[in-house]
Amino acid sequence: xxxxxxxxxxxxxSAFERHDWDAxxxxxxxxxxxxxxxxxxxxxxxxxxxxxxxMQVASRASERAARAFEEAQQPGEAAIACVFCYRx
Numbered sequence: 001x002x003x004x005x006x007x008x009x010x011x012x013x014s015a016f017e018r019h020d021w022d023a024x025x026x027x028x029x030x031x032x033x034x035x036x037x038x039x040x041x042x043x044x045x046x047x048x049x050x051x052x053x054x055m056q057v058a059s060r061a062s063e064r065a066a067r068a069f070e071e072a073q074q075p076g077e078a079a080i081a082c083v084f085c086y087r088x
Contacts, residue, residue, distance in 0.1 A: 016044050024048040039068035046084050
């Protein structure tokens with residue numbers, strides 16, 4: 001991942017921690033579209049997207065996270081991500 005991507009990721013996670021949902025969404029969405037977020041970061045995007053009403057992005061991010069957690073043999077995390085998938 002390039003420096004610009006790392007900066008966007010840092011900005012997005014920091015914004016999420018400050019509860020600045022719009023900034024978190026705007027920073028993490030391009031990285032989601034590039035497919036460079038970790039499953040945990042996809043879940044951060046899922047939450048931010050849900051809060052600001054971007055349900056299609058939330059659904060795609062939670063589905064991607066669930067698949068990645070399952071592939072990593074992390075069934076607990078996969079189950080949590082699936083709950084988001086089916087709630088959306």
